[in-house]
Amino acid sequence: MSNGGSTSQHNGAGENYLTAGYGLKSWLLTTDHKRIAILYLITISIFFALGGLFAVLIRLELLTPAGDLFSSDTYNKLFTMHGLVMIFFFLIPSIPAVVLLGGVDTGWTFYAPYSEAYSNTAVGLTAIGVFITGFSSILTGLNFIVTIHKMRAPGLTWFRLPLFVWAHYATSLIMLLGTPVVAISILLVFLERVFGIGIFDPALGGDPVLFQHLFWFYSHPAVYIMILPSMGVISEIITCFSRKRIFGYSFIAFSSLAIAILGFLVWGHHMFVSSQSIYAGMVFSILTMMVAIPSAVKVFNWTATMYKGTIIYQTPMLYVFGFLGLFTVGGLTGLFLGTLGLDVHVHDTYFVVAHFHYIMVGGAIMGYLGGLHYWWPKITGRMYSEAWAKLSAVIIFIGFNLTFFPQFLVGYLGMPRRYHVYPPEFQIYHVLSTAGASVLAVGYLFPLVYLLWSLAYGEKAGPNPWQAKGLEWTIPSPPPTYNFDVTPVVTEEAYDYESMPREAQFVIEP
Amino acid sequence: MSSNHSGVVAHQFDDAVQQRETANLGMWAFLITEVMMFGGLFASYGYYRWKFHDAFVEGSNHLDYLLGATNTGVLICSSFTMALAVQAAQAGKRKSTIVFLLLTMVLGLAFLGIKAVEYTEKYEHHLIPGHGFQVASAHPNLVELFFAFYFTMTGLHALHMIIGLVVLSILVSMAWRNRFSTDYYSPVENAGIYWHFVDIVWIFLFPFLYLIGRS
Amino acid sequence: MLKDIPFLPQAASAMAGRVDLLYLFLIAVSVFFFVLVATLVFIFAIRYRKREGGADPTPIHGSLGLELLWTIIPFCLSMVMFGWGAVLYFNMFSPPEDAQNIYVVGKQWMWKIQHPEGNREIDELHVPLGASVRLIMTSEDVIHSFYVPAFRMKMDVVPGRYTSTWFKATKIGKYHLFCAEYCGTKHSEMVGSVYVMDPVEYEDWLNRSTTATKSMAEVGGELFTQLGCQTCHFEQSGGRGPSLHNLYDTPVRLMSGETVKADDGYLRQAILDPAGQVVEGYLPIMPTYKTQVDEEDVLKLIAYIKSLALPQKMSAHPAEENQ
């Protein structure tokens, strides 16, 4: 394996953001966004492992139909924690911290009146946590939107922005519009608990279905917060390893916006059997179908990008392949759920569980891992072991399908979610699923090991090991404390790979 | 406000205009989140008002619409003086900026004062939800629900007023120390936008809470 | 081996086959698109892989024609899904006129079921083959969800109001009943069985099952006297309250000027919150019975009031009528 660093100006002597200032304090109080990013990366990795640990315990319990490993209360806490940690570790890592202190067992959907009247644990505390994080995610979103509108580098027109930025713009939009609503509903829950006023509790005159409306108004769009950044990552990687510009740039860009906006119109599809009016159900169903279209457009454009490219099987690209397949399955099964007559049967069964794991693990996590491998050299200045990386990508793919595909089947057979004991005829599927989860766990352990290993022993990466386009690749790896010495001027479109000289196309052999 | 270097352009901006526009847009984006937050409340309120119309009428009739109307007037006056303060800041008139800001604050305080009178009265009539709530009604818990919304909505609104007053007092002191110029007045402008927004919330709260079932 | 891994659950209701058909259609569409995407990715990955002497990447910006194609086709297909699903959904929540009622009360963590004939069961539901059954459900605590996979039927059971759904069993047998909405510690143990029986046997079961010495309406009638309702509600008009005879399912004019139908929900409210809807021409003097009756009592009272309605409207054994 030869190193792309041969063309680099990187001399190892200059100060970069990793070496500028040592000590815990300089890290914790840092305002350099790259350091923040590293801290963020570490935090979410820890939370991912923690969420994974809960998942493994869930899977172990489900190995047999009887509830032999944990008590039902423990199991209920497990999946609640698993869901919360996994969902919110994507957004902001501080909610889980609050949750873990308290011990909540309401399910991540906090359904009233259950969450109020019967859950004697720390909903109040969680509420405060959500409020605080909510506020910070609002500020993040706000900051991002305004920055994009007003502070782009010269020449960086809207249609020259990397698609990653578009995706983030859409994400911020969702945070800006959705978070306040969930914040206020949590406040109402809080008031209800403290003052005993019946806002959602039917015993006092309230209506639990209203809570579901307010909750899903935020939480459906929030699922797109999880997938959109990954979609952005896919656009970056697929162009780089096809050595080709993206197919249908503006369609991909606008579909992100369409997803963000339409995403606010479909929340009722979580409530088809909640005693919501069936007419509202129909409206939500038809809109759900429409929000799927922009995702379809993206999938097809990514596929078309590979046409007549020069495909390089580097690890990040393998994750892209995985993403394309698994996201498509996850998305298509989302349509099953959006189809009214069918959702009545599969709602709150393992079919739903399989759907969102296909999208979130198969889609979002694959994107996250792809991005991690893609930018690892940039962040750390080191190359990881390609062979090990490829191996674990394959293991993850296999383990993933083994874990979650059986869940579609058992879901359609009628296995409800959040069950810790179940009828024996479902066991075979659960055994398969648990077996898959073990494979998956191994697959996730590998990157942990070889990435850490590369920090010490990996080859030096040079500024642009993939010969990638994009401003971040023009500066040394790891980047210096002040990103750019001079404000860069952008004169070309994003992903203009074809115009690169052929010999510069790629240095690392696949 | 994004920056407090008076007259100085912070390093991530190219010039004063870009900086001002950015701050302004940021304020608008923030207000969108505020709209959505109050929106959640209005949606819940609307839901129950439709569902429990009679109880909400009853609850509403316990409110003193004259005080509500007076307060609406007071708030509109304060918006007016706020608009004049922004205008004065734009024109670089330090003294009238300060005077109008102070006037706005006085009106804001008057609003809160009247609100306090109303709250006290509710307290005396045992109309505080969850706190020995008592009302002669066929469905007291639904009337209580109305008052829960009344207090949550007006309370959140009052909180916004208080924050606004704090901001205004900072602005007064900045203006006092001559921090603003015709190039740099966006703190005043943005505080103005915020203040008007709070006014708008009240413009809806007033008829929704005080004026139902009066006919 | 493969027989142990079924693909579709048992189908035991009129709706089941229709839902499965829709499911198969969606699978067909999904397989098509999945295979399409996967094959293309696969072919491109092989055909255009980086290799000695491979062609340079060709710059392609996009193609409006293709974009339209792959927007419109999925859109049309998804509209078919919507339409098909919506029709089924509508049917699922529109019980036929002749459906017989069975009452369900969910409670942490059990299902309490009452037949109009007075039989009561816990975590079990016996129904006759071929009859349309409408479930009228409510909860005493939190939200539950009544789920019978073999019927492809599910409906949330919400405290504070009645929800309803219906089914028509088509195959004799014993089927799972699950609670599908997370409801606390023993959510996964809030399960039971549904028995679909031959109508004759069902009759038999009704008579046999010992819980039912009196019909629900009869018990309701006793309650009516016990609670003193008859002090105001006489058979003829002239009491302090209106006569409840022939009231069920007829329009009632309220003091507020509205006219509402005297259905189950209305009656429930009339008993629990009389002041909420006062009948025109009467004073709001009826006390609330909120503290004196529970959900099951209310159902019984309602059954009694129903039994006071026109005889042809009510039948003691609707199952018979269906045959």
Next chain:
Amino acid sequence: MSEHVIPKGVYVLIFVTLLILTLLTVEVSFWNLGILNFHMAVLIASTKSMLVILYFMHVRYKGGLTGVFVAAGFIFLGILLTFTLADLMTRGWQYQPDTSAFSMLIPPR
């Protein structure tokens, strides 16, 4: 690009209009218009807030981007309100003898 400075006269005009509209909304609420009372209240409040937004908040004189932001805020607010209330208001339509009145219930505990 310097800010447009709005003449005082405009502010005064808007101010007076707002006060008049406040009186009007109180007055109208005492007329017996049935359901229309609510519509009138919303109409007047919307007019008032429109005036505040356009003139006091300078949106009329700002670039299109601010307008887009404001519109976005209202559109999404509209979505939240419409869809939530639409559920409640159409529940009674369903063919089912027993659902229409249920949404009005106070249950026992």
